[in-house]
Amino acid sequence: MSNPWNNRPPRPPGNPPERRRPPRAQEDRSARAPAPREERVAGASRSELRLYGLNAVHAVFARRPEAIRKVYLTESRIPALKPLLAWCVKQRVGYRVVEEGDLDRLAASTHHEGVVADVLKVEPMPMGDWLRTLPDGTPGAALWLDGVGNPHNFGAILRSAAHFGVAGILLPRDSTLAISGAAARVAEGGAEQVPLVRMGQTENAAAQLRNAGFSLAATVVRGGVDLFAATLPKRLVYVMGAEGEGMDAQLAAACDTRLSIPGSGAVESLNVAAATAVFLAQWKQRSR
Structure with a gap:
């Protein structure tokens, strides 16, 4: 069956030569x-x-x-x-x-x-399947996105994650966050580079990650250990909070450590996408 989307049919034999053009859709x-x-x-x-x-x-x-x-x-x-x-x-x-x-x-x-x-679309992979793809004992960083919803922030996070070689982006089981056209454009190709992972219950997901050698770090605006002075483990999950409400308090309390980015105080904090890039850059530097 012919496909009306593709190029027009070839010209009959004997027609005068045409000016050659790049391949394109039918020109009617x-x-x-x-x-x-x-x-x-x-x-x-x-x-x-x-x-x-x-x-x-x-x-x-x-x-x-x-x-x-x-x-x-x-x-x-x-x-x-x-x-x-x-x-x-x-x-x-x-x-x-x-x-x-x-x-x-x-x-x-x-x-x-x-x-x-x-x-x-590519659907997020189950946590267990993702963990089995990771080579034993190798360093790795992952991002647990707790309530992040803005597609432009998500796209910027995907771009930073691809740049710094993040092993996966972890989504809570009830999260509606997904790749969109806007997120993929902002990610500038990063949306195809980093696996999306669907977690199960929070407690089970945390246990699975710890069993695989990951430590969980809650990223908080204030009250955490200075990121630039902290000792970062080779396998680390940064738990990033929502743009407005921040991180769930119970989830933050369940993490192994709390980290903050020190600043001048001129503004309250960085937005979640900018903060993610800073956290990932510091992990990359420390993991060398």
Whole structure:
């Protein structure tokens, strides 16, 4: 069956030679028309995620191209996306060249950088499965996100986690936090690099982590040990609190230590994404 998303059919033999162009979607009016309303609003399936931004799309193509379902791009992005478009042609994956305004609607954002893609979601892996992927005895850091909900903060955390080689991001079993288009764009490819892990009951998760050699550190605005003076273990889980309410008090009390980032006092604290980068940088420096 032909696929109307892909290139137009080859010209019949004997036609005059045409000027060669990069691979692109069919060039009739439908290729430049706004996408249907249902595509603009919700994507094709709950199992899919709408990504936007060059690095976010490049990262999916590099790590799991089979997850790509549709691609939308502006004509100006064809040179930067030639390998992806050639793969789409070969695999009969739909792509469409559209106008800038169409991408604004598809992404529900003007920060799409000329490309939008629908891809299959990756579900968080169970805690036990994740622990079995870690080599015995090797250093490692993980992030336990307790109530973090802002997608831009989550994206910045993913970017820092990828930069510093975090082993995993741990999500409470009732957490609704998930990769979104906004988070993936801010992560600049980091969303494809760091495993998301779904924990069970809090007490059981903490016990599993300790059995695997991890210590749990509650990150608190005040009252904790000075991060820059603390001795950090080789295997460490930073427990990061919510943007507004901070960390659950019972969870903080159940951790092995409490850490704070000293500052000038001119502002109350760093936001959770900035604080995460500082905590991870210090762990990286100490773990060498």
